Amino acid sequence: MALTRRRFLTRSALAGxxxxxxxxxxxxxxxxxxxxxxxxxxxxxxxxxxxxxxGLNTVIPVAGAQRGLYxxxxxxxxxxxxxxxxxxxxxxxxxxxALALHPAMTALKTLYDAGxxxxxxxxxxxxxxxxxxxxxxxxxxADPVAPFGDGWFGRYLETTFSPSDLVAVDVDxxxxxxxxxxxxxxxxxxxxxxxxxxxxxxxxxxAAKKLALDTLYGVEANPLETSGxxxxxxxxxxxxxxxxxxxxxxxxxWSSNLDPLGTSLARRLKQVASILRYDAGLPTAPTGAxxxxxxxxxxxxxxxxxxxxxxxPLLLGRLSDAIAAFLADLAGISTALADRTLxxxxxxxxxxxxxxxxxxxxxxDHGASSVLFxxxxxxxxxxxGRVPALDDLDSSKNLKFHTDFRRxxxxxxxxxxxxxxxxxxLLPGAPFSTLGFL
Amino acid sequence: MRYxxxxxxxxxxxxxxxxxxxxxxxxxxxTDCLAEFDGTAANHPPAAPREIRCTxxxxxxxxxxxxxxxxxxxRVCFNVPDPQRPTCAPADLETFSVDxxxxxxxxxxxxxxxxxxxxxxxxxxxxxHSESAVCTPLALMNVPLTxxxxxxxxxxxxxxxxxxxxxxxxxxxxDGDRLKLTCQPAExxxxxxxxTSTFDQIQRHVFQAASCTRxxxxxxxxxxxxxxxxxxxxxxxxxxxxxxxxxxAAAGKRRVDPGNAGNSFLLDKITGVLEAxxxxxxxxxxxxxxxxxVDLVTQWIAAGAPATGFxxxxxxxxx
Numbered sequence: 001m002a003l004t005r006r007r008f009l010t011r012s013a014l015a016g017x018x019x020x021x022x023x024x025x026x027x028x029x030x031x032x033x034x035x036x037x038x039x040x041x042x043x044x045x046x047x048x049x050x051x052x053x054x055g056l057n058t059v060i061p062v063a064g065a066q067r068g069l070y071x072x073x074x075x076x077x078x079x080x081x082x083x084x085x086x087x088x089x090x091x092x093x094x095x096x097x098a099l100a101l102h103p104a105m106t107a108l109k110t111l112y113d114a115g116x117x118x119x120x121x122x123x124x125x126x127x128x129x130x131x132x133x134x135x136x137x138x139x140x141x142a143d144p145v146a147p148f149g150d151g152w153f154g155r156y157l158e159t160t161f162s163p164s165d166l167v168a169v170d171v172d173x174x175x176x177x178x179x180x181x182x183x184x185x186x187x188x189x190x191x192x193x194x195x196x197x198x199x200x201x202x203x204x205x206x207a208a209k210k211l212a213l214d215t216l217y218g219v220e221a222n223p224l225e226t227s228g229x230x231x232x233x234x235x236x237x238x239x240x241x242x243x244x245x246x247x248x249x250x251x252x253x254w255s256s257n258l259d260p261l262g263t264s265l266a267r268r269l270k271q272v273a274s275i276l277r278y279d280a281g282l283p284t285a286p287t288g289a290x291x292x293x294x295x296x297x298x299x300x301x302x303x304x305x306x307x308x309x310x311x312x313p314l315l316l317g318r319l320s321d322a323i324a325a326f327l328a329d330l331a332g333i334s335t336a337l338a339d340r341t342l343x344x345x346x347x348x349x350x351x352x353x354x355x356x357x358x359x360x361x362x363x364x365d366h367g368a369s370s371v372l373f374x375x376x377x378x379x380x381x382x383x384x385g386r387v388p389a390l391d392d393l394d395s396s397k398n399l400k401f402h403t404d405f406r407r408x409x410x411x412x413x414x415x416x417x418x419x420x421x422x423x424x425x426l427l428p429g430a431p432f433s434t435l436g437f438l
Numbered sequence: 439m440r441y442x443x444x445x446x447x448x449x450x451x452x453x454x455x456x457x458x459x460x461x462x463x464x465x466x467x468x469t470d471c472l473a474e475f476d477g478t479a480a481n482h483p484p485a486a487p488r489e490i491r492c493t494x495x496x497x498x499x500x501x502x503x504x505x506x507x508x509x510x511x512x513r514v515c516f517n518v519p520d521p522q523r524p525t526c527a528p529a530d531l532e533t534f535s536v537d538x539x540x541x542x543x544x545x546x547x548x549x550x551x552x553x554x555x556x557x558x559x560x561x562x563x564x565x566x567h568s569e570s571a572v573c574t575p576l577a578l579m580n581v582p583l584t585x586x587x588x589x590x591x592x593x594x595x596x597x598x599x600x601x602x603x604x605x606x607x608x609x610x611x612x613d614g615d616r617l618k619l620t621c622q623p624a625e626x627x628x629x630x631x632x633x634t635s636t637f638d639q640i641q642r643h644v645f646q647a648a649s650c651t652r653x654x655x656x657x658x659x660x661x662x663x664x665x666x667x668x669x670x671x672x673x674x675x676x677x678x679x680x681x682x683x684x685x686x687a688a689a690g691k692r693r694v695d696p697g698n699a700g701n702s703f704l705l706d707k708i709t710g711v712l713e714a715x716x717x718x719x720x721x722x723x724x725x726x727x728x729x730x731x732v733d734l735v736t737q738w739i740a741a742g743a744p745a746t747g748f749x750x751x752x753x754x755x756x757x
Contacts, residue, residue, distance in 0.1 A: 051556075130660065264560060298560035302653040303549040304578055311553065314561050314575060356653050360578055361509075363549070365653050396660055 038418030039340045039378065041285075045272060045292045045326075046153070046178065047265075049319070049347035051300030052132065054312055055370030056353055056399070058105075059119055060084060061387065062098040069390035073353045076362035077307045079103065089119060094386040103308065104317035107324035108373070115381035116327075117373060118437035120408060122385040124369035124401025128349060128394075132300070132366075135348035140177040142406050143428040152409055153291065154181030155426050156417065164239050168291040169275065171268040176293045185236075187243065187289075192271050196248045197241075206245050213237040246286040250278040257325035257332075263318050265296045269326040276330065280337045296322075299347060302356065303363040310360070319345070323375055342376040342416050342438070344408070352398055353390055368394060369401035372408065374437050378416075384435050407432045460518050461488060463603070463615025471526035472613035473534070473605040474518040477511035477576055480617065489618040494583060494594070494627065505631060506594065506642075507582040508621030514558055514603065515573040516565045530607045531565045534558035537602040545723025549653060551601065553577040558605075581621040585629045585643050587730035589752045592630055592643060594623035630754035635746045636738050639754050641669055644708075644731050648721045655721075665693070673745045676704060685715030696743040699736045708732060 057077065061067045062084050071078050084100035087109045091098055099119075101109050111117045125144040129135045138144045142152035153168070158181045161167055168186040170176045179186040189195045203209045219226050219234045226234075252274045258266040272292045279285035298315050305312050323343055331338040350370030355362040369388050388399035406427045413427075414420045415438035422431040459479035462470040478499055480487035492499035492508050502509030517528035536551040538544060557574035565572045584595040599619045606612050633639045644650070645667045651657045656667040659675065664682045666675050676694040681687050686703045695701040706712055708727050710719030719726070733752045741749035748756040 264563060267564065296560060298556035300552065300556070302552070304553045310575065311556065311561075318561065352658070356657055361580065363653065365658060397658070 038416055041290060041340060042416050042418065043276065043290045043292075043337075043341040044412065044416065045269075045294065045341065045343045047319070047323070047343060047345045048176070048293065048295045049299050049315075049345055050136075050295055050297035051347070052135075052349045052351055052366055053299040053345075053347040053370055054301060054305065054351040054364050054367075055121070056350065057305070057307070057312060058102055058316060059089070059121060059371045059387065060100050060102060061390075062088065062100050064095075064097045066095070066097050066387070066390055070353075073390060074307075074355050074362075076358050076360075077305050077355050077364070079307050083308060090383045092121070092387050093383055095389075097387065099383065099387065101320075102313060102316045104313045105320035108320040108375070111324055111327070111375060112381060116377060116379050117375050117381050118379045118384055118435075119371060119373060119382070120384045120403060120435065120437065121371050121387045122369050122399070122402035123372055123405050123408060124349070124399075124403075125405055126401075128368040128396075128398065128401070130349065130366040130396075132348055137177065139346060139348055139405065141428075142409055142426075146428065148177065150181040151176070151178040151184075152426060154179045154184040154186070156413060156419070157181060157186070157291070158183030159425070160417075160419065165288060166239065166243055167288050168293075169272075169289045170293045171271050172293070172295055176295070178293060179291075185239075189247070189271070192247060192250055192252050192274060196244055206241060209241050210238050213241060243287070247275075250274050250287065257328045258322060261318070261321055261325060263322065265294065265318055266322045266325065268294045269322050270329075273326055273329045273333075276337060276341070277333050280333055301351070301363045302365060303361055305355075305363040306360075323373075327375065339377045342374060342378065342412070344375075344412065345373045346405070346408075347372070350399060353393065354397065368396075368398035369403075370399075374408075378438060380437050382437070384437055403435070404432060406430070407435050411435045411438055459487075460515065460520065461617060462518075462520065462523065463613075463617055464488065465614055467523045468525045468527075469529075469611070469613045470615075471518045471520040471523045472529055472531060472607075472611070473514050473516055473603060473615055474520065475512060475601075475615065475617045476515050476573060477513050482620075488616070489620060491620045491622065493622045494624045496624075500621070501578070502580065505624070505627055506585075506629065507580055508597070508619075510579045510581065510619055511576045512554060512579050512601065512617065512619075513574045513576045514554065514605075515571050516562070516605065517567065517569055518571050528567045528570065529611045530567050531605050531611065532563060532608065533606045534563055535604050545721070548599070550577060550579045550599075554579075554601070554603075579619055581619045582647070583621055583623055583629075585647050587643060587728065587734060587752065589730070590755060592628060592639075592754060594627060594629055596623070597621040633754045633757075635744075636734070636741075636748050636750045636753045637673060637743075637745055639750075640735060640738060641667075641672060644727065644735060645672065648727060648731070649724060650721055673743075677743045677745075683715070683717055685713060689713070694739055694743050697740065699739045702739050705732070705736060705739065708735065 060079050061070050062081055083103045087101040087103050089099050089112055137148035140151045141148045157168055163183055163185045166185050166187055168179050170179060170188040172188055173190040175186055175188040203212045214234050217230050217233050219230050256270050258270040275287050275289050279287055296319055301311050304310050330341050347370055349367055351364035351367040356365055385403040394400050409427055410423055410432040411434040413423055414434050424430045460474040460476050461480040462474050478490050480490050482489040482491040490510050494508055500508040516531050536555040538546040538548050539551045539555040554577040557577055562574045581597045581599045583597040586593050586595050601617045604614045629643055651667050656665055659666040677696060679693045681691060681693050681703045691701050691703040694704050699705055707720045709732060734750050737750035737752055
């Protein structure tokens with residue numbers, strides 16, 4: 001039989017199948033800004049900047065006292081002020097210091113000027129952990145204290161959807177912990193063209209494949225002769241086979257704004273756009289996928305970080321170009337689709353203000369607070385939070401955070417996913433006030 | 439996009455002026471073109487170069503004017519049209535790795551390797567079989583000379599580093615490559631050149647040479663050690679300071695107890711003579727420091743651990 005257990009298991013990742021009771025949802029406090037009504041069937045794309053993105057060279061002080069401190073801390077990798085005139089954004093809302101995006105982020109600047117980008121500065125959590133692994137866990141689980149258990153988005157999924165809904169997709173070879181929870185099922189699809197079973201004359205259609213799977217796991221016609229575990233596995237397998245059949249019909253050969261970019265991030269976002277494009281064209285939205293995680297690594301710039309060239313500038317340019325091309329794709333498919341889509345970046349930590357070497361070797365070590373972006377038509381564009389002061393560092397000489405990262409999550413849950421409440425059960429330490437960028 | 443990147447690199451002087459001189463890196467000829475090294479030209483052995491061999495501060499190959507370290511530019515190009523490997527056909531390539539790229543806790547971890555791997559993984563790949571000579575950004579490879587201490591002085595010895603890479607594609611496509619980097623001492627130079635004091639020598643020839651001051655270690659004061667060995671901070675954070683290690687502090691030790699080597703926790707850490715609860719020998723996971731390095735530190739402490747002046751018989755002499 002062509003449908004082997006190994007082949008079945010290696011085609012996808014499925015989380016467990018238990019369901020926990022929904023938690024009570026209460027009305028949350030609204031933050032600043034004008035809150036939009038959450039769209040129906042909202043789409044969220046979480047873009048993880050893996051390695052710890054240096055926020056201080058992503059949103060850069062342009063003038064004033066902070067600028068002088070910035071230049072002192074970063075004689076090699078500081079971005080010259082003269083290079084920032086084309087990417088100026090609004091001033092810091094607290095200090096009123098002038099700010100600019102890194103000059104490689106011209107595409108994001110265009111979106112910013114159109115009011116579609118929220119820049120959220122000074123994001124972090126108490127007692128910053130400087131380990132990649134632990135800090136990622138903290139961001140995934142939204143819990144800076146307890147050992148990692150569930151992902152915050154997995155908890156949202158299990159309280160809002162049935163395990164058979166399969167509304168989340170991790171565009172990666174492994175399932176990101178952010179989606180993991182006992183009652184949340186998520187697909188991990190690194191490449192749509194690979195997310196299918198081989199042709200098999202013995203199981204030519206979906207029904208035959210399901211039968212083969214049932215046989216493989218010893219499911220009997222009489223339910224009394226089949227164990228609960230066998231039934232669970234078979235049910236999950238049937239669901240997965242149905243989804244594989246749905247995804248097999250997603251076209252990927254269409255002309256996308258992401259195609260010319262050729263980067264791994266662009267290719268992954270093209271897959272997200274392909275899924276959304278396919279669903280938007282059919283009233284049944286066959287895949288039903290609305291929540292995505294994609295990853296861009298390489299931000300662990302201990303060495304050769306660069307000011308205008310080298311590593312981080314190239315990565316920021318890739319990120320900016322890919323987000324802009326992705327949103328242009330969606331707008332080209334339909335305005336309604338673009339209006340339903342929110343892209344949010346995050347990274348496990350920022351980096352230290354002081355560079356660690358000189359010349360082209362210079363980089364930055366693990367730090368604390370950083371910046372993240374929320375991008376989309378529904379975003380209340382502007383600068384939120386506060387750029388951490390370079391003359392008020394923490395005891396480890398790192399940037400102090402001013403905006404708890406769970407406020408960003410609370411804003412997304414409340415204002416975008418349409419689940420207002422105190423978010424107890426979703427976000428440890430809740431309630432958190434929202435930020436008003438939606 | 440990729441051409442744009444190349445243009446930017448040329449503008450900012452990151453591409454060597456010489457014509458590309460690819461180094462295939464080894465392996466079956468039918469796959470050896472899938473990834474080839476480019477940048478600073480390999481020059482040894484002359485007939486079939488597979489090693490960059492350079493004398494410190496030779497401007498023809500060493501980009502770094504700092505004595506004691508050679509800096510080479512290395513990038514990897516994928517699907518290289520290679521007339522010497524006519525049977526090698528371009529392929530779809532998806533992943534790339536460099537040995538000892540990660541994790542930070544790996545004692546052999548090399549941030550230069552991480553830079554090269556990240557450049558391939560996140561800025562270059564995937565590469566389609568229809569694409570030709572698609573290259574990563576240039577990564578700088580720093581190869582320090584080895585320092586050998588002896589009573590009354592020190593000498594440089596050759597420094598080496600080897601880049602071992604693997605590129606993979608669907609259906610078992612694979613090309614594993616290797617490039618050896620060698621830095622040779624310049625004639626007449628010694629590690630004592632420019633050393634301003636015994637503590638300066640310890641800074642350069644012990645802390646820095648033994649990787650104590652590399653990023654994520656003691657380059658800054660950070661938890662759990664809270665000890666920076668960076669040049670402007672090390673003396674102040676060592677001499678007379680109570681260790682953060684509870685057991686050592688409880689025993690009344692100091693990180694460096696001036697004039698009292700036996701009560702100096704620094705020596706315990708570098709020799710590995712540690713009591714229960716006093717943690718691991720340093721540098722963690724790497725070879726023990728040579729007895730001459732330990733002697734240098736011991737004599738400096740015995741002489742009162744001064745910030746200035748030449749006080750150790752085994753160290754560099756006063757100029």
